[in-house]
Amino acid sequence: MSSIVAVGESYQKFNPRAYLQNNYMPPRADFSSEDCVVPWKLRRLAEAFATGDIHGRTLIDVGSGPTIYQLLSACDHFEEIIATDYLEVNRAVLRRWVQGEPDGFDWSPYIKHVCRIEGKGEQWKEKEQKLRGKLRQILPIDVHQPEPLGSQVGQPADALVSTFCLEAVSPDRPSFERALSNVTTLLKPGGHFLLIGALEESFYLAGEAKLSVVPVSEADVKEALSKSGYHIHNFRSYLMPPSLKIGVDDVSGVFFVHAQKKPVACD
Numbered sequence: 001m002s003s004i005v006a007v008g009e010s011y012q013k014f015n016p017r018a019y020l021q022n023n024y025m026p027p028r029a030d031f032s033s034e035d036c037v038v039p040w041k042l043r044r045l046a047e048a049f050a051t052g053d054i055h056g057r058t059l060i061d062v063g064s065g066p067t068i069y070q071l072l073s074a075c076d077h078f079e080e081i082i083a084t085d086y087l088e089v090n091r092a093v094l095r096r097w098v099q100g101e102p103d104g105f106d107w108s109p110y111i112k113h114v115c116r117i118e119g120k121g122e123q124w125k126e127k128e129q130k131l132r133g134k135l136r137q138i139l140p141i142d143v144h145q146p147e148p149l150g151s152q153v154g155q156p157a158d159a160l161v162s163t164f165c166l167e168a169v170s171p172d173r174p175s176f177e178r179a180l181s182n183v184t185t186l187l188k189p190g191g192h193f194l195l196i197g198a199l200e201e202s203f204y205l206a207g208e209a210k211l212s213v214v215p216v217s218e219a220d221v222k223e224a225l226s227k228s229g230y231h232i233h234n235f236r237s238y239l240m241p242p243s244l245k246i247g248v249d250d251v252s253g254v255f256f257v258h259a260q261k262k263p264v265a266c267d
């Protein structure tokens with residue numbers, strides 16, 4: 001069995017609720033301090049969109065998982081947001097959130113926090129409804145395919161977001177680099193890519209599933225982006241404090257990159 005097929009097999013036991021519990025509830029989701037990892041991620045995304053440089057018709061979120069936090073600061077800057085994931089269980093969680101079904105994960109602390117740090121006086125229910133209105137497609141994706149969205153692919157997106165996906169679905173560094181190259185075909189030349197991921201992580205837990213992760217360093221991420229034809233505008237790293245090393249993974253830190261796909265060179 002190829003190692004990529006083995007990765008796909010391992011995801012069959014992925015439990016969205018356990019994954020959300022592990023990473024998006026306290027202690028990792030503590031909004032009282034910007035030193036905590038979730039506020040750090042939200043601040044990086046809010047800052048990037050506040051520059052006004054990242055906007056357009058369509059944004060694609062690559063490997064959304066069962067989360068929407070990564071789209072909260074994007075929703076003012078795009079007409080349409082497309083969420084994607086490999087697993088139907090995750091796409092179903094996202095569809096239920098978009099439809100406002102009551103039994104879903106409570107993202108309100110995240111929405112309130114983003115409204116606060118954006119400082120535009122936006123009410124959190126307003127932002128929630130705005131994102132629900134923009135999130136018009138929730139599509140299957142496989143980043144190991146040269147065309148990750150298959151026949152669903154429309155015209156290239158104006159921007160991409162991806163959080164904790166590529167390194168968590170790649171068995172090794174070459175596969176990670178190929179996956180980045182594959183998803184880059186979804187982005188127009190000159191388009192912006194906001195990429196968040198795990199540094200030096202080798203596994204994580206999601207219920208019964210124990211998923212392998214290819215450990216990547218800052219230098220590995222920068223090299224992969226360079227090989228895929230990106231200019232890096234901003235690269236930040238967060239060092240995971242011992243208090244947030246809670247056994248659900250062995251992540252050393254988190255990286256945030258604002259990169260831009262270089263325009264096609266003219267002859």
Ligand SMILES: Nc1ncnc2c1ncn2[C@@H]1O[C@@H](CSCCNC[C@@H]2Cc3ccc([N+](=O)[O-])cc3CN2)[C@@H](O)[C@H]1O
Pocket residue numbers: 008011014023028037038062063064065066085086087090141142143144164165168169198201204249251254
């Ligand atoms: N072939 C594929 N193509 C696209 N997506 C695929 C494919 N296979 C699986 N997927 C899809 O990709 C997956 C995305 S979730 C990946 C989780 N990454 C690791 C985890 C995340 C995390 C989060 C937060 C924090 N923190 O400190 O705040 C730390 C960490 C570190 N551990 C999952 O949705 C799966 O369904």
